[in-house]
Amino acid sequence: MSIGNSSDGSAPDDNSPEDNSPEDDRPSVGQALQQARIAANLTVDEVSGSTRVRVLIVHAIEQDDFSRSGGDVYARGHIRMLAQKVGLDPKPLIEQFDAEHGGRPAPTPAAPLFEAERIRPERRRPNWTAAMVAAIVAVIGFVGFTLFNGADGGKTKQVAEGSTPEKGNVKPSATKPAAPKPDPSESAIAAAPRDKVTVKLSAIEDKSWISAKAHNGRLLFDGTLNKGDSKTFQDDERIDLILGNAGAIELFVNGKKVGDEFETGQVERLSYTQGDPEAG
Numbered sequence: 001m002s003i004g005n006s007s008d009g010s011a012p013d014d015n016s017p018e019d020n021s022p023e024d025d026r027p028s029v030g031q032a033l034q035q036a037r038i039a040a041n042l043t044v045d046e047v048s049g050s051t052r053v054r055v056l057i058v059h060a061i062e063q064d065d066f067s068r069s070g071g072d073v074y075a076r077g078h079i080r081m082l083a084q085k086v087g088l089d090p091k092p093l094i095e096q097f098d099a100e101h102g103g104r105p106a107p108t109p110a111a112p113l114f115e116a117e118r119i120r121p122e123r124r125r126p127n128w129t130a131a132m133v134a135a136i137v138a139v140i141g142f143v144g145f146t147l148f149n150g151a152d153g154g155k156t157k158q159v160a161e162g163s164t165p166e167k168g169n170v171k172p173s174a175t176k177p178a179a180p181k182p183d184p185s186e187s188a189i190a191a192a193p194r195d196k197v198t199v200k201l202s203a204i205e206d207k208s209w210i211s212a213k214a215h216n217g218r219l220l221f222d223g224t225l226n227k228g229d230s231k232t233f234q235d236d237e238r239i240d241l242i243l244g245n246a247g248a249i250e251l252f253v254n255g256k257k258v259g260d261e262f263e264t265g266q267v268e269r270l271s272y273t274q275g276d277p278e279a280g
Helices: 029-039 044-051 055-062 072-086 090-100 128-161 184-191
Strands: 197-203 208-214 219-225 230-235 238-243 249-253 268-273
Touching (some): 044 055, 072 090, 208 230, 219 230, 230 238
Antiparallel strands (some): 197 230, 208 238
């Protein structure tokens, strides 16, 4: 019996249909993309502009040169974008690319990524030199503090145990009379500069809502002045006031008390410059 012959004695057919896979006749990845682009009536520049893949890379991929893509991962991305643009299904092209370039890389196992976290850092040895230096410094500081305290305590003790001075030799100390407190109006006069307009408001009877503006309209204050509170405002030219409860306010302008009698609950709109008040 001969080996390798069929039952009818004829030799096996080298060109059997099983050996001719239809995949052998399919175009390459680059050819498929180029043919689809031409069929879609698109230029390389149009494809590049809409996919953001550079013109040189599009030309290279259509020539099956994937070296300009920067690696297999980027090449797969370029193939996917170009295929979608020219109307092809990207999945078969990417599978064909993987088959021609060694297949898709295996995913990195998760264990090595966290291996470093499981390795405990080496335990550091205690720094005995630093500890000794710190202890010496502490001892020196304690000794110095003790010596200083002892010297100061001796002086204090000598003063305490010294002879008591005779009563006849003690001269009575002259008590200076307390200086009288200046009148509020006088202190306001002393504090008011000559080249500015100064306004001082004090709520003495009740709280009052006040608003103060500079000559250029800038708001200096807008709110409530509670009883016992004071506010002082200055400007180069003029200060405009609105007093919501004028009767509760004591008013000084440029160091002088304004003697106007305002009524409780009365709203007053006032304006003062450097020369005001003319009398007060």
